[in-house]
Amino acid sequence: MNIGVLGAGQLGRMLALAGYPLANRFTFLDTTGHPSVGIGEVIIDTDQKHLASFLEQVDLVTYEFEHLPVPLVQAIEEHKPVYPSSEAIRVCQNRAEEKALFDRLAIPTPAYRLVESAVELEAAARELGTPVVAKSVTEGYDGKGQAVVKDPSEAVEAWRTINHPRLIVEAFVDFVREVSIIAVRGRDGEVVFYPMAENQHVDGILRYSIAPMPDLDDGVQQTADGYIRALLDELDYVGVLTLELFQTRDGALLANEMAPRVHNSGHWTMDGAVTSQFENHLRAIQGLPLGDTAARMPTCMVNVIGREGEAAELLALPDAHLHRYDKAERPGRKLAHVNLLAPTHDELLERVRACAALLPDAPAPRFSFD
Ligand SMILES: Nc1ncnc2c1ncn2[C@@H]1O[C@H](COP(=O)(O)OP(=O)(O)OP(=O)(O)O)[C@@H](O)[C@H]1O
């Protein structure tokens, strides 16, 4: 099976690494001119002339990046199966569509308004009550295209800096923690769920994910499972889907956003789960049985961003697994992650702190249960 991947970054790289044991081959289509995948065959298509030769080589198509032109993906679907479908991309690449779907499926979200001018943004900030978070409805990632508006008088400045014709304005959630749920749906409609992860973001970028969470109520996991199952079934989805949520003081979950792909908050599964999110995505899209999603041990994923630490020092930590993406250092760039495992959460937190101390730009790890 030759799997075509739209996008050629670290997510595609890790998909391929999980697929080689299954005798999968990979062809990546890169439209940026800067592929970093480093393995498989890469077709650079900055001039939009190579799609036909890409499609000739591959049996089915998936993607590691959802900010793709929907008509392009629809055109690909005319020739080869695409999993997840272009409909999943259409919804997940647009925050307004995403929130409308959450509303339709009765999945709670922060209160929000859609605005198309600075005046409307100011009005939304007054109505919702500040602070609010304004986000471009399309193209955002890693906290880009967003601004926190602390007072309605800041609306003009926020509108100018985001510089986008349509924004979603959300009430700022006073969350206890951010969590995510990752689930996989097979071609036959079978769904499996990973244990939820607690995620620490700093300046909009994920830094740490820990799973399973030591203090997770079964009822909360079941609620999250129910939300993501509703999304998967509604979209007739095939593959890995990620839903990011805020957990509030009373234990309730509010949906933030979803990603129609393997996700950074699921990288812990590479070493910490019986079957990784990458392998399960490949199993799902090929119509193979889905693998066990259980955690082997408490696991923490530590993102390496901007500058790398010494590999030899990181690998000297007990049960530490370094995954480097073979990318050049640049401020804010995701370069690698370290998965740390330990028999107890206390020991895990010690290892996380030791790991953070070895990384030049790592923020202090902070978990809600610590
Ligand atoms: N309504 C909100 N209330 C409080 N914090 C928020 C809110 N929306 C976003 N944030 C904070 O900003 C971070 C990034 O927001 P969001 O997930 O919407 O953006 P993103 O750029 O798509 O991120 P990514 O694609 O990297 O997950 C969130 O993880 C959270 O820490």
Ligand SMILES: [Mg+2]
């Ligand atoms: Mg996010």
